Amino acid sequence: MEGHKLEGRRIGGVILDVRDISLSFGGVKALTDISFDVREHEVRAIIGPNGAGKSSMLNCINGVYSPQKGNITFRGQTFDHMNSRQVAEMGIARTFQNLALFKGMNVVDNIMSGRNLKMKTNILQQAIRIGAAEREESEHRAVVESIIDFLEIQAWRKTPVGRLPYGLQKRVDLGRALAMEPQVLLLDEPMAGMNLEEKQDMSRFVLDVNDQFGTTIVLIEHDMGVVMDISDRVVVLDYGKKIGDGTPEEVRRNPEVISAYLGTSH
DSSP states (O other): OGGGGTSSOOOOSEEEEEEEEEEEETTEEEEEEEEEEEETTOEEEEEOSTTSSHHHHHHHHTTSSOOSEEEEEETTEEESOOOHHHHHHHTEEEOOSSOOOOTTSBHHHHHHGGGGGGOOSOHHHHHHTOHHHHHHHHHHHHHHHHHHHHTTOGGGTTSBGGGSOHHHHHHHHHHHHHTTOOSEEEEESTTTTOOHHHHHHHHHHHHHHHHHSOOEEEEEOSOHHHHHHHOSEEEEEETTEEEEEEOHHHHHHOHHHIIIIITSOO
């Protein structure tokens, strides 16, 4: 898998810059003065033991939490706080550790729900499907079908998502995020709960999204083999503080990271 980093992929300048982020809940500090950046077209991993603040960091980036201190710059615009809709409209999409899919809806409709931000016609026009709304829906459905082909889930197009195996549900969740056509994709433990074969499939899709769509990817992942294989750079958190940042090889050799994380049973 290492080869993907060298084949025709140009990592650009900084697209997302996180500066001095601190976040507390009551008296408990979740994040303390965290700074790191993400470059265009790279795969950037965030790792650390349970409770290190990884999901809190993603929640700050995508507007779920408002940090008490620090700011985030996306494509040259700096924000103390954004709400989730603004973040999505700007081009940052997110998958969730606990699947937030519509279990009773089929695969097509779940992925179609990711197109809502792209729809221009109003709800009434969409409901009666006339003129512009009908044309727009056809265009959106074409995008959804191309995502279904890309993720190799054609056989389950009309299956209610709740009936699918867990690994396929994770793939649908990825598809819904891709339907937003994000510039930056935040993946919260995309391999959690998967067997080896499912992890290999998901790793391949993550790399394909990065290679073929040029999407910048920020992912939280516990499987160190996956992280070392698919990441360009890794930032390491422990108890809400940054203890390492660099290439997978640099992080692997960092004594503080070894004692806090790599030396454990993770």
